Amino acid sequence: MSLPVAERWFETKRLDATTTLLLEPHVHILEQANMFLIEGRDRDVILDSGMGVAPLRPVLDALRADPAKPLAHVASHAHIDHIGGVHEFGERLIHPAEADDMAEPKGIRSLRSADFAPETRQMFLDAGYPPLWELLIDAVPWEGYDPDAYLLQGAPATGLLEEGDAVDLGDRVFEVLHLPGHSPGGIGLWEAETGVLFSGDAIYDGPLIPVEPAVYARTLRRLRDLPVSIVHGGHDPSFGRDRLRAIVDACLPKLEAAPG
Template identity: 30%
Template sequence: MRIETRAFGPLQASAYLVWSDPERAVLVDPGDEPERLLAWLRESEARPEAVLLTHAHFDHVGAVRAVVEAHDLPVFLHPAARPVYERAAAAAMRWGLFIDPPPAEPLVDLAEGVLAVGPGFEVLHLPGHCPGHVAFYQAEAGAVFSGDLLFAGGVGRWDLPGADLDELKRSIRRLFELPGATRVFPGHGPATALAAERQGNPFVQDWLG
């Protein structure tokens, strides 16, 4: 499985272009800077067939409209994330930022199970940071795209609207049921591994016991 990544926008949210077959790539969390993101897609050998969203906070959906309009792609997100998705542009404005409102269609509801698009991701519903938050796991590649659930040395915020600390803790515990060697590709910052976070992440150590 091939993974390309770039960070976009003032919050430096990570977008990922992932594929086993370059004609069946998926774009995870296209967050901002539409022109720069589209240039990245043009330069890549991969051709996306879908946009996958780990969650719908504005810093992860700001370039969705541009990608959909340029490439005619469906957008996959969990149904519980739709209200956040629909309010994303307004939420950005409250931070003094601007994004293009993400398009209402074509949306495809994510549910737990294996996706038919892309490299065979298993969808894990892991709320707590945001309603409808999911992670995308590829067992054969030993990789999980954790969104804003888990970072190198940290975890997702639980003081935002719709966040829930108890749910976040449950989701962290479930994520750590995956093999320790699993590589973690988070929504912000560098990649890590579950084993490294179990050993060195203070939140994980406290919540896993």
């Protein structure tokens, strides 16, 4: 199969003076995750790194006000669409429950949709995602790129982030929230002073994937009570508190009806 060459692999959108959203528009919507570059006074953070189809680090360094500043990779969790570029960074932080997964990914590691288990594909359809393509991409980053040669590369954590830990950028401090249910070690970054929440796949404005329904329900109830001003999710556009509550209220009854 021959795919067209993308004009550029990453789409970037500055959300405010210090926050930039990056996306991979040529990845199927199911695996098209948000990456957030958060620039601080002393340190920058990249929250998640997409699929790892094309190098991310040079793109970030071109965007950063000071590319010489330390840059840490924080993984919201260890799914393929969030840790693809983690190996490009020297400082790699994740919750302990998914550190092994990031070091040696155990889930799908290829771009071939057929490598998902049939039950998993059915779960995505049931959640409301459109059917997968044969490959997870509809373009290649450069001429001659071989999608069959793609292999998700993990990397071991250099530090661990647990509930209540601080991610300190110098002039801003984010608190780590442990938000399990989609995955065991899902974390969010919460800035109480501004009400800004980076939520990973614990909540976003699209079809949610509850892997452990009862645990997920607890996480959603917790999120519903947070005085957020804006939520930057792991997928889909950002949203405010009313939408957060509407998403939770639509999802909770389904979780409560689910077995387990």
